[in-house]
Amino acid sequence: MISLINHGKICFVSNRVNLLEFDDKDELKKKYKRNKQYFPIFCEYSSLNNELIIATRSDVRFIDIKNGRTKKIFTGLVNKGEDITVFRIVQ
Numbered sequence: 001m002i003s004l005i006n007h008g009k010i011c012f013v014s015n016r017v018n019l020l021e022f023d024d025k026d027e028l029k030k031k032y033k034r035n036k037q038y039f040p041i042f043c044e045y046s047s048l049n050n051e052l053i054i055a056t057r058s059d060v061r062f063i064d065i066k067n068g069r070t071k072k073i074f075t076g077l078v079n080k081g082e083d084i085t086v087f088r089i090v091q
């Protein structure tokens with residue numbers, strides 16, 4: 001996943017490249033500046049659980065693909081004042 005937030009887009013790269021363009025680009029840019037800690041640094045689809053796993057600077061979220069609802073949020077993974085910078089799923 002590649003962030004093109006300044007252009008109001010997000011890019012998913014695998015065996016093909018998908019670009020998603022947001023309708024409300026200007027509003028998205030304003031929200032991004034306010035909520036920088038919730039911007040995803042890692043995103044992966046888990047076919048085993050049919051969920052999207054997203055790591056932000058402060059937490060890890062599991063989102064159900066079928067209904068778009070958040071299943072779980074893990075917080076407190078790093079000390080206060082620190083950020084998650086790298087995330088990898090290990091089976």
